[in-house]
Amino acid sequence: MAAWHFSHPAPTPFKTVKVVKGDLQQNVLATGQLDAVRKVDVGAQVSGQLESLYVEIGDRVKKGQLLGVIDPQQAQNSIREGEATLRELHAQLQQAQAEQQLAAVTLQRNQALAKLQAVSRQDLDQAATQLAVKKAQVGTIQAQIARNQASLDTAKINLAFTRIEAPMDGDVVQITTLQGQTVIAAQQAPNILTLADLSTMLVKAQVSEADVISLKPGQKAWFTVLGDPNRRFDGVLKDIQPTPEKVNNAIFYYARFEVPNPEGLLRLQMTAQVHIQLAGVNQVQVIPLAALGDQIADNRYHVSILKQGKEEKREVAIGLRNNIDVQILSGLNIGDEVIVSRGGAEAL
DSSP, rough: OOOOOOOSSSSSSSEEEEEEEEEEEEEEEEEEEEEEEEEEEEEOOOOOEEEEEETTTTTTEOTTTTEEEEOOHHHHHHHHHHHHHHHHHHHHHHHHHHHHHHHHHHHHHHHHHHHOOSSSSHHHHHHHHHHHHHHHHHHHHHHHHHHHHHHHHHHHHHHHTTEOOSSEEEEEEEOOOOOEEEESSSSOOOOOEEEEEEEEEEEEEEEEEETTTOTTOOOOOEEEEEEEEEEEEEEEEEOOOOOOOEEEEEEEEEEEEEEEEEEOOOOOOOOOEEEEEEEEEEEEEEEEEGEEEEETTEEEEEEEEEETTEEEEEEEEEEEOOSSSEEESSOOTTTOOEEEEEEOOOOO
């Protein structure tokens, strides 16, 4: 930004500043809030008592790390019961298959005797029916085995679910369920804790509907935080969320961008003073916006300068402007003293 040098002549009814070279940016200003780019709720997929919890808020964990254990007794009992049922069904299957084989042999023998007219038609039909019954019994038992095997597989999965592991690298930022509490996984997984990857932060800037039309992804953005207003964190605008938020009858949109956080200085829910750059120029003639006089035409204004103690009007063409300064394209020279106020004030 331009650094203004105020002249110090003898008392004069004008306050003046000199035209200087400086950098000028046109920014959208907004208030934002920090969040993690990646944040997940880690839940329980089985019901039971949270037997152990191995982490505390603030702990940093690695993907796959064991975070806690839900009482595995119920899942273990289901596995033992399923395995016992399967053993019993396999024994029944062996017996049914043996009976089926015997029925097949009996039918073959009766068919041979029938050709010699040594067995009645009724005996032959009974043998055929007996074989069909034994085949059906084998099929029924095989279906029971398949169903119970699926139940056993589910029980083993549920046993694995009693071990709560980290789905990603991150920091424990919230613990919802304490050790000893019972969780019930009915329609949705109850939350145990929340992990956040704080190595990269997401800035959500609340932009008014008047300013949002000027924004587009790829624009430079930066912010400061209340705890360190002199430090600037830079990023690039990622997107503008399409759904607005209504606050006191005013419409706002969220513009988002990411910033690295290698030192861990930035934290969740911090307030950010956000600047999104719409345009910028470097080392150009700039004067305070207050120095502009009457508008003559588009981007053309009158400016008063002080020359040899006398007021003189100049016509200037302006370029970029913000709430403080304006770029001068033509009509003034470096060092010219422009009048910014009048009315008996001394030049500073």
